[in-house]
Amino acid sequence: MTAMIDVADAQKTFTMHLQGGVELPVVRGVTFHVNPGECVVLSGPSGAGKSSILKMIFGNYRCDGGRIGIRHRGALIDLASAEPRQILNVRRDTIGYVSQFLRAVPRVATVDVVAEPLIASGVARPEAQQRAGALLHRLNIPERLWQLPPATFSGGEQQRVNIARGFIPELPILLLDEPTASLDAANRAVVVELIAEKKHHGVAMVAIVHDDEIRHLIADRIVDVTSFAAAA
Numbered sequence: 185m186t187a188m189i190d191v192a193d194a195q196k197t198f199t200m201h202l203q204g205g206v207e208l209p210v211v212r213g214v215t216f217h218v219n220p221g222e223c224v225v226l227s228g229p230s231g232a233g234k235s236s237i238l239k240m241i242f243g244n245y246r247c248d249g250g251r252i253g254i255r256h257r258g259a260l261i262d263l264a265s266a267e268p269r270q271i272l273n274v275r276r277d278t279i280g281y282v283s284q285f286l287r288a289v290p291r292v293a294t295v296d297v298v299a300e301p302l303i304a305s306g307v308a309r310p311e312a313q314q315r316a317g318a319l320l321h322r323l324n325i326p327e328r329l330w331q332l333p334p335a336t337f338s339g340g341e342q343q344r345v346n347i348a349r350g351f352i353p354e355l356p357i358l359l360l361d362e363p364t365a366s367l368d369a370a371n372r373a374v375v376v377e378l379i380a381e382k383k384h385h386g387v388a389m390v391a392i393v394h395d396d397e398i399r400h401l402i403a404d405r406i407v408d409v410t411s412f413a414a415a416a
């Protein structure tokens with residue numbers, strides 16, 4: 185099977201320019217792949233480099249070496265050496281990222297915050313809003329809140345809006361950074377279902393989850409990043 189994500193020997197060292205150029209090696213030799221329809225969960229203790237690896241795959245952190253192979257519109261491209269414009273194209277058409285926190289534009293109604301990625305990809309506004317509403321409904325955001333901006337919502341409500349916004353586009357790769365962190369059991373179960381549906385549609389996912397129960401429910405494989413820790 186052709187992998188959607190193929191990371192080979194990737195490494196990252198942070199250079200602390202404000203601390204006299206101190207070098208902080210974080211990971212090296214990062215090697216794993218993700219097939220379509222598969223969810224790989226990164227495990228390892230706090231500070232081991234899980235989020236850094238996710239950001240390397242999203243092109244937020246540039247690698248110092250190795251390859252981040254991404255299947256984009258049928259061709260394999262290396263994000264480790266890609267130009268910024270190509271990274272933006274990959275984010276538009278191929279890789280979605282669900283971060284832990286919602287970064288919403290002020291004064292935009294919740295339903296539009298969720299619908300926006302679909303509208304940006306060419307879906308007509310009424311259909312995008314209808315699909316956004318269906319997802320908000322599944323995630324137990326009451327309809328009376330849909331026209332309000334999410335800025336004043338509770339932490340868990342904001343996270344569910346964020347999940348809806350992250351899951352709504354139909355992209356072939358999805359990166360999940362603690363998608364269930366502040367959710368109750370019922371909403372955690374909805375997220376597990378949404379992940380299962382993405383798998384069914386062939387989406388390749390890389391996730392960070394600290395909850396052991398969720399990890400075992402969603403993981404097809406677990407990659408322990410401790411083995412990639414760079415010696416300081």
Ligand SMILES: Nc1ncnc2c1ncn2[C@@H]1O[C@H](COP(=O)(O)OP(=O)(O)OP(=O)(O)O)[C@@H](O)[C@H]1O
Pocket residue numbers: 198208210228229230231232233234235236237
């Ligand atoms: N932008 C950055 N600049 C400098 N150091 C960084 C940066 N991002 C991460 N690090 C360092 O890299 C190491 C790994 O951090 P990372 O967030 O990837 O770990 P993690 O395994 O995701 O941890 P946690 O489970 O606590 O979120 C940490 O020591 C962190 O301080």
